[in-house]
Amino acid sequence: MKRILIIDDAPTVRMYYRQVLENNSFSVAEASNGVEGLEKAFTESFDLLIVDVNMPVMDGYALLRAVRCEPTLCKIPAIMISTEADEKDANAAYSVGANYYLVKPVKPADLVLYARLLTGESGA
Numbered sequence: 001m002k003r004i005l006i007i008d009d010a011p012t013v014r015m016y017y018r019q020v021l022e023n024n025s026f027s028v029a030e031a032s033n034g035v036e037g038l039e040k041a042f043t044e045s046f047d048l049l050i051v052d053v054n055m056p057v058m059d060g061y062a063l064l065r066a067v068r069c070e071p072t073l074c075k076i077p078a079i080m081i082s083t084e085a086d087e088k089d090a091n092a093a094y095s096v097g098a099n100y101y102l103v104k105p106v107k108p109a110d111l112v113l114y115a116r117l118l119t120g121e122s123g124a
Helices: 011-022 034-043 060-069 087-095 108-119
Strands: 003-007 027-031 048-052 078-082 100-103
Touching (some): 003 011, 003 034, 011 027, 011 108, 034 060, 048 060, 060 087, 078 087, 078 108, 087 100, 100 108
Parallel strands (some): 003 027, 003 048, 048 078, 078 100
C-alpha cells in the first residue's frame, strides 16, 4: 500500500484528503505545517507528498525546496495544492520541485488520479 503525507494547516482539508485517499487504498499520514511535514518525511517513508502552499511556520515552497535538496527525500514526488490559480503560482510550485499543481477545491477524482499516477498505483 502506497503511503502519502498530507501537509496542510487546515484540519478539515487534511481530513477530506485523508478520507478520499484512504477510500482509494492509500495509507495516509498528516502534518499541520512545513516543519512538521519535513520532520515526518525524515523519520517515516512516503511515496507521495501533498503540500499546501500557504502555511504558518514553514510554507509549502520552503518545504519543497528543503525536500529537493535532501538526498534521502529528493525523489519523493509532490503535489502542491493552493487556492492561488494564476499561472505564476503554478510556475512557482514547479520551480521549487512540485511534480504537479492543483487548485483548491480539489475534486476527489483528480486527487486520486494524480496520486495514482505519481505513486505508480494502478487503481486496482
